[in-house]
Amino acid sequence: GAVVSQHPSRVICKSGTSVKIECRSLDFQATTMFWYRQFPKKSLMLMATSNEGSKATYEQGVEKDKFLINHASLTLSTLTVTSAHPEDSSFYICSAKVAWAFGEQYFGPGTRLTVT
Amino acid sequence: KNQVEQSPQSLIILEGKNCTLQCNYTVSPFSNLRWYKQDTGRGPVSLTIMTFSENTKSNGRYTATLDADTKQSSLHITASQLSDSASYICVVSAMDSNYQLIWGAGTKLIIKP
Numbered sequence: 001g002a003v004v005s006q007h008p009s010r011v012i013c014k015s016g017t018s019v020k021i022e023c024r025s026l027d028f029q030a031t032t033m034f035w036y037r038q039f040p041k042k043s044l045m046l047m048a049t050s051n052e053g054s055k056a057t058y059e060q061g062v063e064k065d066k067f068l069i070n071h072a073s074l075t076l077s078t079l080t081v082t083s084a085h086p087e088d089s090s091f092y093i094c095s096a097k098v099a100w101a102f103g104e105q106y107f108g109p110g111t112r113l114t115v116t
Numbered sequence: 117k118n119q120v121e122q123s124p125q126s127l128i129i130l131e132g133k134n135c136t137l138q139c140n141y142t143v144s145p146f147s148n149l150r151w152y153k154q155d156t157g158r159g160p161v162s163l164t165i166m167t168f169s170e171n172t173k174s175n176g177r178y179t180a181t182l183d184a185d186t187k188q189s190s191l192h193i194t195a196s197q198l199s200d201s202a203s204y205i206c207v208v209s210a211m212d213s214n215y216q217l218i219w220g221a222g223t224k225l226i227i228k229p
Contacts, residue, residue: 004159043205043219044160093159105217107152107159 002028004096006108013084014116021079021111023094029074030096034105035067038091050077084115118143120208120220128226133196137223139189139206147211151180151191154203154222163191163204193225201227 003026013019023033032051036044048069050056056069066088068080077096081088091112095105120141129135141149148167152160164173164180166189172181177194193200206220 006159041224043221045219046217091157095159104162104165107161110157110159112157 002026002096002098002106004094004106004108006092006094006111008111009109010112010114012114012116015085016083018080018082019084019113021081021092021094021113023077023079023096023108025075025096025106028096028098030077030098031074032097033071033077034095034097035069035077035079036093036095038093038110044093047079081113084113086115089113089115118208118210118218120206120218122204122206122220122223124223125221126224126226128228129196131196131198131227131229134192134194135196135225137191137193137204137206137225139191139220141187141189141206141208141218141220143187143208143210143218145211146184146187147209149180149182149189150207150209150217151178151189152205152207154205156202160205196227198227198229201225 005024007022035047038044047062048056048058050069050071052071058064071077091110093110095107097105123138150165151163154160163175163178166173166182168184179192182189203222203224205222208218210216
């Protein structure tokens, strides 16, 4: 099956710094990638939809200037959490949609962000 | 409003027993329904995906059913193993431009030896 990787798997940063998370589709091209956030014991919450070569579409309530998304190629999307605060601590998961399928998404293993 | 509701919220069963998880949805227009398994601290892994014309689909010890008329789905796990302990999430895809996924809250399943 299609494989999606995320890097780093865990990151701890100080309040006020920025953190970049990478999402890669390893063996397929993904025209669309999604970024999710998950709080403990809660389900995934879609943050934004990223289409290659265009601006990301953010869900209501998600600050686009705080969560910068770049989808520069068909295999890479990045999420940058700018000026991180402790409340940004969460589990961030990306997924990639196979271009030729009717919507199948493959999920990365997630990135645990802790802001101190 | 598009919604997916799952029950029970959590479930504890003994190893070797069977269990059934439920999912009700109100998503329109409907594209497909998926069941995912998510281990703690990991990303979701797809178990099954069904379109409206499919009534049942199996993946090893996992069998999903779909009743598109009543908008209900179930996930049956047979002969449970300790490794089945995880959250099981029902997700319905809407037939919009990005096939938006509507997520259920999940059922936390714990298998005890």
